[in-house]
Amino acid sequence: MRPRLRARVAGVGGHLPARVLTNAELPAHLDTSDAWIVERTGIRQRHLAAEGELTSDLAVAAARRALEMADARPEDVGLVLLATSTPDNTFPATATRVRERLGIPPGPAFDLQAVCAGFVYALSVADSLLRTGTAKSALVIGAETFSRILDWNDRSTCVLFGDGAGALYLVAEEQTGTVLDRGVLATHLSADGRHYHQLYVDGGPSSTGTVGHLRMNGREVFRHAVAAMSASAEEVCRRVGIPPSEVDWFVPHQANLRIIDALARRLGIPDERVARTVDRHANTSAASIPLALDVLVHEDRLRPGHLVLLSGIGGGFAWGSVLLRW
Numbered sequence: 001m002r003p004r005l006r007a008r009v010a011g012v013g014g015h016l017p018a019r020v021l022t023n024a025e026l027p028a029h030l031d032t033s034d035a036w037i038v039e040r041t042g043i044r045q046r047h048l049a050a051e052g053e054l055t056s057d058l059a060v061a062a063a064r065r066a067l068e069m070a071d072a073r074p075e076d077v078g079l080v081l082l083a084t085s086t087p088d089n090t091f092p093a094t095a096t097r098v099r100e101r102l103g104i105p106p107g108p109a110f111d112l113q114a115v116c117a118g119f120v121y122a123l124s125v126a127d128s129l130l131r132t133g134t135a136k137s138a139l140v141i142g143a144e145t146f147s148r149i150l151d152w153n154d155r156s157t158c159v160l161f162g163d164g165a166g167a168l169y170l171v172a173e174e175q176t177g178t179v180l181d182r183g184v185l186a187t188h189l190s191a192d193g194r195h196y197h198q199l200y201v202d203g204g205p206s207s208t209g210t211v212g213h214l215r216m217n218g219r220e221v222f223r224h225a226v227a228a229m230s231a232s233a234e235e236v237c238r239r240v241g242i243p244p245s246e247v248d249w250f251v252p253h254q255a256n257l258r259i260i261d262a263l264a265r266r267l268g269i270p271d272e273r274v275a276r277t278v279d280r281h282a283n284t285s286a287a288s289i290p291l292a293l294d295v296l297v298h299e300d301r302l303r304p305g306h307l308v309l310l311s312g313i314g315g316g317f318a319w320g321s322v323l324l325r326w
């Protein structure tokens, strides 16, 4: 094996807004119940951004923790990549504001939009830029304020989502070129726009000139989520020659406990190696995977050397997976 550059995770951070909205509080405004939500989704509560608390505020807090864990200074950071579907403004990229607020000197910063698959897309792009030497390090952040695009009168969608942010700090490092290397080992991305209207927002700058609200055909999303994520997870594992059943951690996008359980069963991954944070965070879209990683690290369950499989799917549909060694 020839030595090669790998994008290794040096730090992780998460941030959730202070306000917690439990299922029990919802029936006051909505024809729903804690029992229905828990049974169909596994969600028990979600965090909501306060008035004036923006996606950039959540992103900055999560990124700061990732840099602290890595013992990195702002001037060490090369690329800033923010996965979000709920930017502060239509433009400029929220990543530029995050970069400035963290005191990182001028350099590349951009937003990436692949909805709930945003984090695996962003991680895959950052991996490419690090492995080609375009950047020496990268902050990859998933941050969302989905509460702002929910129709709070639509019980079939508003109970499912929450706000939050998670971040990884990655550094380019020369390693041996084997599957024992630490860092990203393989990535897989895909999208199929024939499903555009199964999960979308009914507004936008070039269509309605409004922000719009999230709309979803839940059953179709469910069906495709399990099929697409399991195929993608199998594909990244195949590229490295390790079966999914042998990973130390499976960290799928946290949308629904039933989707997560069905995926784990299909992939043959035992329960104790599957991340489940949807009960406390709900679906935080691009933030869900890095938030789950942050929880696992802080509970001292995810450790250096562990093999980690990430998988996400979102509107589009867009989906993908990343296999990495922590």
Ligand code: ACO
Binding pocket: 031, 032, 033, 036, 037, 040, 041, 116, 155, 156, 157, 159, 160, 199, 216, 217, 218, 219, 221, 222, 225, 253, 255, 256, 283, 285, 313, 314, 315
């Ligand atoms: N409370 C009470 N009843 C509800 C609620 C609610 N919050 N929401 C819907 N219902 C009712 C419906 O109106 C319907 O009533 P009806 O039979 O009188 O018409 C009944 O419950 C069943 O509705 P379904 O939509 O068929 O329920 P289903 O079992 O499919 O569960 C759910 C809905 C939870 C959305 C499910 O389809 C699902 O999880 N889909 C995946 C979607 C998802 O996770 N999306 C997240 C975004 S995409 C992503 O991140 C991958």
